Amino acid sequence: AQSVTQPDIHITVSEGASLELRCNYSYGATPYLFWYVQSPGQGLQLLLKYFSGDTLVQGIKGFEAEFKRSQSSFNLRKPSVHWSDAAEYFCAVAMDSNYQLIWGAGTKLIIKP
Amino acid sequence: EPEVTQTPSHQVTQMGQEVILRCVPISNHLYFYWYRQILGQKVEFLVSFYNNEISEKSEIFDDQFSVERPDGSNFTLKIRSTKLEDSAMYFCASNRGTKNIQYFGAGTRLSVL
Numbered sequence: 001a002q003s004v005t006q007p008d009i010h011i012t013v014s015e016g017a018s019l020e021l022r023c024n025y026s027y028g029a030t031p032y033l034f035w036y037v038q039s040p041g042q043g044l045q046l047l048l049k050y051f052s053g054d055t056l057v058q059g060i061k062g063f064e065a066e067f068k069r070s071q072s073s074f075n076l077r078k079p080s081v082h083w084s085d086a087a088e089y090f091c092a093v094a095m096d097s098n099y100q101l102i103w104g105a106g107t108k109l110i111i112k113p
Numbered sequence: 114e115p116e117v118t119q120t121p122s123h124q125v126t127q128m129g130q131e132v133i134l135r136c137v138p139i140s141n142h143l144y145f146y147w148y149r150q151i152l153g154q155k156v157e158f159l160v161s162f163y164n165n166e167i168s169e170k171s172e173i174f175d176d177q178f179s180v181e182r183p184d185g186s187n188f189t190l191k192i193r194s195t196k197l198e199d200s201a202m203y204f205c206a207s208n209r210g211t212k213n214i215q216y217f218g219a220g221t222r223l224s225v226l
Contacts, residue, residue, distance in 0.1 A: 034214075036217070041219070042219055043117070043119075043204065043217045043218050043219035043220055044156075044204060044206075044217035045217070046214055046215075046216075049214060090156065092156075100146070100158040100161060100169055100171075101146075101148070101156075101158060101215060102158070103148075103155045103156040103157070104155065105154070105155045106155070106156075
């Protein structure tokens with residue numbers, strides 16, 4: 001069965017430091033890949049997506065992610081985090097056939113001043 | 114910017130009662146979805162809806178659940194007889210087509226007592 005793994009439940013970084021959130025998926029073919037962010041009391045906002053083409057994708061708020069087929073990974077990065085980036089981040093994949101999203105467990109990002 | 118809206122933001126109900134969660138998808142979208150997130154767990158797909166019928170549903174979406182598009186703007190999720198384990202955050206999403214980005218509402222937190 002398809003699955004998405006986000007191995008880090010919590011990550012704490014200092015403001016201004018770089019960030020990498022890990023995501024691995026299990027799927028036979030290349031799925032569609034997404035990162036969503038959820039701030040407290042807010043809905044799920046799309047940060048970026050990968051459908052095909054360039055494996056390094058740029059998203060909103062200065063985030064980027066790189067699809068690595070050999071590692072079945074789609075890690076999210078940001079060179080310098082801001083206090084406003086504190087939120088929960090979800091990796092999700094969609095299969096071509098029906099497009100229902102399959103979600104990782106989420107990584108809660110905590111920013112130290 | 115158009116957005117998906119969900120009401121209410123928080124619903125408290127007694128076990129065994131019926132609840133209806135409401136969603137107004139983005140107006141030109143054709144596909145509608147419900148997901149849920151039990152506290153501390155992954156977001157889970159419940160159902161997708163297109164052309165006035167269910168297109169996909171998960172094992173979670175049993176006979177206690179139903180969806181409806183009663184008019185041209187609302188998309189509802191009904192739980193006929195709520196159980197304690199139905200307590201969760203319920204997210205509505207919509208998109209223009211199955212290969213397009215899903216846009217999410219802020220969610221309805223359902224608390225079953």
